[in-house]
Amino acid sequence: MSSSLQPITLYAHGHSPNPVKVAIILEELGLPYKKVNLDGPALKQEPFISINPNGRAPAIEDPNTGITLWESGAIIQYLVETYDAEHHKLSYPATAVREYHQLNQWLMFQVSGQGPYFGQATWFLFFHPEKLPSAIERYLNEIERVTGVLDSWLAKHEFLVGDKVTYADLSFVPYAALVAKVPILNRDGKLFVAEGEEGGEKKEKYPAYTKWLDTLMARPAVSKVMEQFAAAAASIH
Structure with a gap:
């Protein structure tokens, strides 16, 4: 990547998964960037609200093109189309019609399926003022469903699209990693262990x-x- 590029500003909030997935793409592509961590109130007021009227992270400002964007899926598509168009490290060219459109398919599934369901499970478990068992159960079940969809595809394919890691694969990482390390989200390990095994083997x-x-x-x-x-999450309250 050209050393003449100016750093892209990435607005983030603690270790919220959506900014993390944008940072992963920036890092994978070797793009210079600087991360600006904002607390909750700062996301809802100026100057950030003029950058993202939705008042959430992530958002980026790219001084190399003059473009400001929010919504993680749109940001990822922009970064890949702008900075990976020559080498296709994380993507496929439009001439590879099948792979090109399947990449968008999986990204849309992450944005509309994994992200909201996993996020709502986290909300109702840790932040909602009332404990709503039916809501918690619904979203934990959705975590299992989405995981099952991915597993069934990956049982026959090494990666989501084609024969290499792409932005489609990487977009799933932050939420998947969160679930893997938080016992209550993975049902105390039961998400990853089949029941009814004989001989006590998992x-x-x-x-x-x-x-x-x-x-x-x-x-x-x-x-x-x-x-x-x-590490940065500790400074956000």
Whole structure:
């Protein structure tokens, strides 16, 4: 990537998964960027509200093109189309029609399926003022459903699209990693362990999904971003 590029500003909020997934793409593409961490009130007031009228992270300002964007899926598509159009490190060219459109398919599934369902599970478990067991159960069940969809596909494919890691795979990492490390979200490990095994041996419930996630988490750019955001979270209240 050209050293003449100016840093892209990424607005984030603690270790909220959506800014994390944008940071992963920036890191994977080797793009210079600076992260601005905002607390909750700052997201809802000026100057940020003029950048993102929805008052949520992430948003970016790219001085190289003069573009300001919010919504993580739109940001990822912009970054890939602007900065990965030559080498296609994380993407496929439009001439690869099948792969090109399947990438968008999986990104849309992450944005509309994994993100909202996993996020709502977190909300009703940890932040909602009342405990609503039916809501908690619904969204924990959705975590299982989405995980099952991914596992069934990955049982027959090494990656979501084609024969390499793409932005489609990477977009799922932050929420998936959150669920993997928080016992109550993964039902105290039961999300990943099949029940009814004989002889006391545990069997992975979603083996293809687990292998895929481990592969993604081992990537240097991914582990770097995850560690940086975890450290920054302590300063956000």
